[in-house]
Amino acid sequence: MKKFFIIGMTAVFFNPILYSQELQSVDGNFTVIDKCGFSSDSETGLNSVDNWGYGYDSLLVELNIWRQNSFVKIDSIGLSVQGRPLWQLTISSDPYNISGKRTVYIHARTHPQETEGFYVTREIVKILLSNTAFAQNVRENCVFYIVPMYNPDGVELGYPRRNANNVDLESNWFTFPNQPEVAALKARFAELMSSSNPIEVELNMHSSSLCKRYFVYHDSAGTSPQFAMMQQDFIEGIRLYFPNGIEPWNYYVSWTSGNPMKYPESWFWFYHGESVMALTYEDMYQCSGTGNFDITANAILQGVMDYMNIPTSVDYKNEFVSKNFILEQNYPNPFNPTTKIRFTIPALTPSLSQRERVILKVYDILGNEVATLVNEEKEPGYYEVEFNAEQLSSGIYFYRLQSGNPSTGSGQSYIQTKKMILLR
Ligand SMILES: [Zn+2]
Numbered sequence: 001m002k003k004f005f006i007i008g009m010t011a012v013f014f015n016p017i018l019y020s021q022e023l024q025s026v027d028g029n030f031t032v033i034d035k036c037g038f039s040s041d042s043e044t045g046l047n048s049v050d051n052w053g054y055g056y057d058s059l060l061v062e063l064n065i066w067r068q069n070s071f072v073k074i075d076s077i078g079l080s081v082q083g084r085p086l087w088q089l090t091i092s093s094d095p096y097n098i099s100g101k102r103t104v105y106i107h108a109r110t111h112p113q114e115t116e117g118f119y120v121t122r123e124i125v126k127i128l129l130s131n132t133a134f135a136q137n138v139r140e141n142c143v144f145y146i147v148p149m150y151n152p153d154g155v156e157l158g159y160p161r162r163n164a165n166n167v168d169l170e171s172n173w174f175t176f177p178n179q180p181e182v183a184a185l186k187a188r189f190a191e192l193m194s195s196s197n198p199i200e201v202e203l204n205m206h207s208s209s210l211c212k213r214y215f216v217y218h219d220s221a222g223t224s225p226q227f228a229m230m231q232q233d234f235i236e237g238i239r240l241y242f243p244n245g246i247e248p249w250n251y252y253v254s255w256t257s258g259n260p261m262k263y264p265e266s267w268f269w270f271y272h273g274e275s276v277m278a279l280t281y282e283d284m285y286q287c288s289g290t291g292n293f294d295i296t297a298n299a300i301l302q303g304v305m306d307y308m309n310i311p312t313s314v315d316y317k318n319e320f321v322s323k324n325f326i327l328e329q330n331y332p333n334p335f336n337p338t339t340k341i342r343f344t345i346p347a348l349t350p351s352l353s354q355r356e357r358v359i360l361k362v363y364d365i366l367g368n369e370v371a372t373l374v375n376e377e378k379e380p381g382y383y384e385v386e387f388n389a390e391q392l393s394s395g396i397y398f399y400r401l402q403s404g405n406p407s408t409g410s411g412q413s414y415i416q417t418k419k420m421i422l423l424r
Helices: 049-053 056-066 115-128 133-141 152-157 180-193 225-239 264-275 293-307 314-321
Strands: 024-027 030-032 072-079 085-091 102-108 142-147 199-208 252-254 277-284 338-345 356-364 369-378 381-388 395-404 413-422
Touching: 049 152, 056 072, 056 085, 056 152, 072 180, 085 115, 085 180, 102 115, 102 180, 115 133, 115 142, 115 199, 115 277, 115 293, 133 142, 133 293, 142 180, 180 199, 180 264, 199 264, 199 293, 225 264, 225 277, 225 293, 225 395, 225 413, 264 277, 277 293, 338 356, 338 395, 369 381, 369 395
Parallel strands: 102 142, 102 199, 199 277
Antiparallel strands: 024 030, 072 085, 085 142, 338 381, 356 369, 356 395, 395 413
C-alpha cells in the first residue's frame, strides 16, 4: 500500500527576508544595512592583514599564468584612483575575434574584504580555461568578460568596503561625478550594450555576513512581473546544480519599493530592462560553511548556459535529467492554439514510494494567472501536458512548474519558469 503525503505547499516554502530600501531591522539585535549583510561600513574590527589573503600582487601573479592560455586576452578597462589598472579578462575560443558570441560579464571584489565572491570568480575562470567538453562548448558559443579585482586600491589600503577616496563603489552608480572605477566599468558596460554582442548576463560577485550563498532578487515592484519570473528561472536554474548549497530565489528579496537607483543592477535595469539578467551573487563571508567555490562556480556556469539556451554536454545532461527536476521548452513554440509541455520529476529517494505536489500554471506577461494545467501529487517520472490557448489572444505567456517535496521534510522546493509565444 502506498503512502500519501498530503501537506500543503506552504510547509516547504521559505520565509523570505524582505529588504525594501536595504535598511531594515530584521530582528531585535541585528540591523542589516546592505545586501552584503554588514551592519556598517566601519573599517575597524575587520581583518585586513595581508589584504584578506589575496592582494593586488596575487592577482598579477595569476594574470601572468592565465595570460599564457590562448583562450584569454587580458587588458585594462581603466585606472583606479591611485592609478592601478582595472584588469579585464576576455575569454572565448578566439578572444581576438568575438563576432557572433553571446556575452556574459562578471566583476568581483568591489568590497575588498569579500574575497569569497572573488574565489568563486577565480574558479569560474579556471573552468572556462579548462580542457573539458563543457568549457570548450562555452568558449565556442560565448565570450566572458571578467574583472576579478574591481577595487584594487581598497584591497591594498586595507579598506574593507571602500576605494581610495573612501567611497563605497557598489552604491556609486547614480552619483555624479562618480568614482573613476565606477566610470570605467560603466563606460565598458555602455560600450558593450551598444555593440552587436550586448551583455545578456552580468554578475556582481560579493560575500555576505548572513553566512548563506544567495542571489539578491529584485522584486517586481522595482522591476517588472516578467523580469521577476525571469530572475526566478535564472536563480532556480543555477540551484539545480547545487540545490543544498545555494538558497532559493526568495531568500533575499530586494527592491520591494522600487529601483534604489544606486547599484550596477540599478543601472542595467534603468537603461536595459529585461534584456540583461544583472544580479548580485553573495557567497559566505568567513563562515563555518565557507568553501565549495568550485561547485558554486560550476553551478553558476551551467545555470547561465541553460538560461541562455546554450546546449552543453549531452552525456552530462542525460545523467543529470534522471536525478533532477526539469521543465522543458514547450513544443511547438510559437503555437496556435495547442502546445505540449514536458517535465521530469526526480526520484530523490528511489527506495521509498515518494509523491510530490506538482503545480503547473500559465501566466500572461503582466503576471496574471490564466490557466492551471496541473495541481496534484505525482510520482517521479516524465510527464507531458497539452495546453490549449483557444480562449487567449496572441502574445507572450509564461508557464511555471512548482514542485515541493514534503516527504523528505527537507524544506526543498523547486520552481522553474519558461516563456512561450501564442501566434493567432
Ligand atoms: Zn559586498
